[in-house]
Amino acid sequence: MRILIVEDEPGIYNFLKQGLEEESYAVDIAEEGKKGLQLALSGEYDLLLLDWMVPGISGIEILRQFRKEFKNTPVIFLTAKDTLDETVFGLQSGANDYIKKPFHFEELLERIKVQLRPKNGEHAIFTLGDITLNTDTHQVHKGKEEISLTQKEFALLEYLMRNKGMVCRRTRIIESVWDIHFDYNTGVIDVYINALRKKLKLGKDENYIQTVRGIGYIAKEI
Numbered sequence: 001m002r003i004l005i006v007e008d009e010p011g012i013y014n015f016l017k018q019g020l021e022e023e024s025y026a027v028d029i030a031e032e033g034k035k036g037l038q039l040a041l042s043g044e045y046d047l048l049l050l051d052w053m054v055p056g057i058s059g060i061e062i063l064r065q066f067r068k069e070f071k072n073t074p075v076i077f078l079t080a081k082d083t084l085d086e087t088v089f090g091l092q093s094g095a096n097d098y099i100k101k102p103f104h105f106e107e108l109l110e111r112i113k114v115q116l117r118p119k120n121g122e123h124a125i126f127t128l129g130d131i132t133l134n135t136d137t138h139q140v141h142k143g144k145e146e147i148s149l150t151q152k153e154f155a156l157l158e159y160l161m162r163n164k165g166m167v168c169r170r171t172r173i174i175e176s177v178w179d180i181h182f183d184y185n186t187g188v189i190d191v192y193i194n195a196l197r198k199k200l201k202l203g204k205d206e207n208y209i210q211t212v213r214g215i216g217y218i219a220k221e222i
Contacts, residue, residue, distance in 0.1 A: 001116060002026040002176060004045045006036035006062060007078070008054045012101075016049070019105050020112075024151045026179040033057030040066045045073065047115055052079040052090070060093055067094040074115035078103065126161040129208050129221050131200060133161050142200055149199060152177065156192050160209060160219035169216040193217060 003020060007013040008031050017027045028045075030036035033056035040048055040062060048066070050059040063075055074096045081090070082100040090098050097111050117124075117136075124136040132141045135158060140147045149157065155177045160168060170186040178188070197209060210218050 001046045002028070002044060003047045003049060003112070004028050004030065004036070004039055005049045006030045006033065006040075006054055006059060007049070007051045008032060009051075015105070016108075019109070021179065023109065024155050025112075026176055028179075031055075033059070033062055037062045037065060041069060043070065047112060048073065048075045049078050050075060050095075052077060052081045052086075060090070063090075063094050076108075076111060076115065078108070126158070126164070128161050128164060128219050129206060131161075131208065133158055140200075147199055149196075153192060153196055153199070156189075157196055160217060164219045164221075167212050167215055167218045173216060189217075 001024075003025050005013050005016055005027060007016070007029070010031075013029050013031070017029060020027050028039060030039050031054070033054045036050070036054065036059075037057055039045075050062060052059040059077065059079065063077075066073075066075065075094065076097040076099060077090045077095045078099050078101065079090075080101045081087075087098050087100075096115055099108060099111065124134055126133045126135075130143045133154075134140075138154065140149055140154065140157065156173070159173060159177055170189055173189055174180050174186050193209060193211075200208075202208060205222065207222060208219060210220055212218055
């Protein structure tokens, strides 16, 4: 899951970035409104955390323009604007939630989880052959056997299974799972893919995670 934080106070966004990354979220930061809007409109985010008062374009204006293109992506205001009228105005402008500064990280984390929880018709459980991955319980099973994965292994498998049937390019994997946005040796992906295959005990007839030579990987049922 990828989160965009639009916030101009380094103490706050560094604290949020560290805490959310420890929870296995990928996090991007925009310190001013124009960049925040540009990143938001890229469509690469599962959730936005917006400060109302950022330099340039305000959080409210970012939200208004964002809602023209993306109706369902959750947006949470995290702001010092704390009057009842401001809260109501923020929600009426299209925010899904409104948290006033100062805040407790644990509360913010739970509110994020609520917003990212599968809606009606969506599923927290993904399948790939006889492999099941549950994002709510953070468990993976192969048949009846529970498979123990590290956080990064789980995040990589979740990304592949969410995009089942589609080729996942190495650059997108490294950005989404490792939160790296520059020219980076993507060989680390191969190490984790091999670890996943071993832990999942994939046999010759269970080529569920296939290599697309020169491009990336695809999760595909045989």
